[in-house]
Amino acid sequence: MNYEEQIQRLVSISKTKPLLPENYVPWETPIDQKELFMPDELVSLYGLPEFDLLTGQQKREISRHEIVQVMYSYAWSESLLCLFLNRYILSLKTRQVEYQFLLRELIEEFRHQEMFSKAIEKLDGSALAPTRMHKIIGQFTVSRLPHDITFMCCLAIEMLADRYGDLVRKTPHIYPVIKKLLDLHNIEEARHILFTKLMLEKYVSKAGFIKRTIYSYTILINIYFFRTLYVKEQIYQRSGVANARHFYEKANSNYKKIFGKTCLNDIKEFVHEIHGFNWATRWAWRIFLKAEI
Numbered sequence: 703m704n705y706e707e708q709i710q711r712l713v714s715i716s717k718t719k720p721l722l723p724e725n726y727v728p729w730e731t732p733i734d735q736k737e738l739f740m741p742d743e744l745v746s747l748y749g750l751p752e753f754d755l756l757t758g759q760q761k762r763e764i765s766r767h768e769i770v771q772v773m774y775s776y777a778w779s780e781s782l783l784c785l786f787l788n789r790y791i792l793s794l795k796t797r798q799v800e801y802q803f804l805l806r807e808l809i810e811e812f813r814h815q816e817m818f819s820k821a822i823e824k825l826d827g828s829a830l831a832p833t834r835m836h837k838i839i840g841q842f843t844v845s846r847l848p849h850d851i852t853f854m855c856c857l858a859i860e861m862l863a864d865r866y867g868d869l870v871r872k873t874p875h876i877y878p879v880i881k882k883l884l885d886l887h888n889i890e891e892a893r894h895i896l897f898t899k900l901m902l903e904k905y906v907s908k909a910g911f912i913k914r915t916i917y918s919y920t921i922l923i924n925i926y927f928f929r930t931l932y933v934k935e936q937i938y939q940r941s942g943v944a945n946a947r948h949f950y951e952k953a954n955s956n957y958k959k960i961f962g963k964t965c966l967n968d969i970k971e972f973v974h975e976i977h978g979f980n981w982a983t984r985w986a987w988r989i990f991l992k993a994e995i
């Protein structure tokens with residue numbers, strides 16, 4: 703199959719097998735106290751002595767707030783992606799396969815945002831908004847950077863969302879609303895990731911050392927930036943932890959290790975494929991993302 707045929711196939715799947723969150727996610731399922739919101743291994747304090755000091759209820763509360771924060775962060779990054787894609791498709795012709803696929807991607811991404819916000823409501827969550835700095839960087843990325851770099855940014859976040867979602871949805875006894883929502887997201891994001899990789903191929907194949915280094919740093923910075931949206935001091939306050947500041951500080955550095963160890967597999971593989979690990983980048987991946995490379 704050539705490039706055009708592959709993308710046409712993705713467009714066709716999106717049209718013939720649409721997954722509507724309204725029907726796909728069992729929204730009416732009540733929350734069972736025995737079910738989990740995420741695996742312990744992904745909770746920011748996991749592995750620290752502080753984690754064992756928490757009561758079962760506090761652990762559950764932290765995981766509820768953290769999954770809410772993760773879903774909100776994805777929805778936020780998806781709305782930034784939609785901003786970029788809306789701008790980008792203006793430069794395409796309607797007959798181009800990229801145009802046709804990106805319209806499908808936009809439709810799906812809007813549905814995802816609605817789905818995440820409904821799930822946050824279902825969990826009775828109250829997500830913490832990104833900081834002013836996050837907003838400035840996010841807006842700058844989607845409106846000023848060259849297209850190939852912005853697509854790299856989007857790909858990094860999509861691969862991250864996919865990996866994280868995979869770890870959660872494959873955990874036994876996850877609350878069914880979260881499980882099905884992540885199943886849906888995984889199916890549709892797999893197509894978005896495939897499309898973006900196919901499309902970036904034309905840029906990557908021509909890239910020399912400097913461009914590959916820039917791509918590697920683009921991905922690294924995005925993940926670093928995105929990671930700072932998850933762990934917030936208010937989460938420990940809301941979960942009834944006595945010394946919230948102390949727990950936050952511990953969790954903040956601990957989470958970097960958890961993240962480096964569990965969430966970067968696919969991303970590292972991709973960076974490796976595009977020859978993005980070299981003497982100029984490898985050290986930064988190890989220091990800033992705690993990546994084992």
Ligand SMILES: [Fe+2]
Pocket residue numbers: 780810811814887891
């Ligand atoms: Fe999405």
Ligand SMILES: [Fe+2]
Pocket residue numbers: 811860890891894
């Ligand atoms: Fe996507």
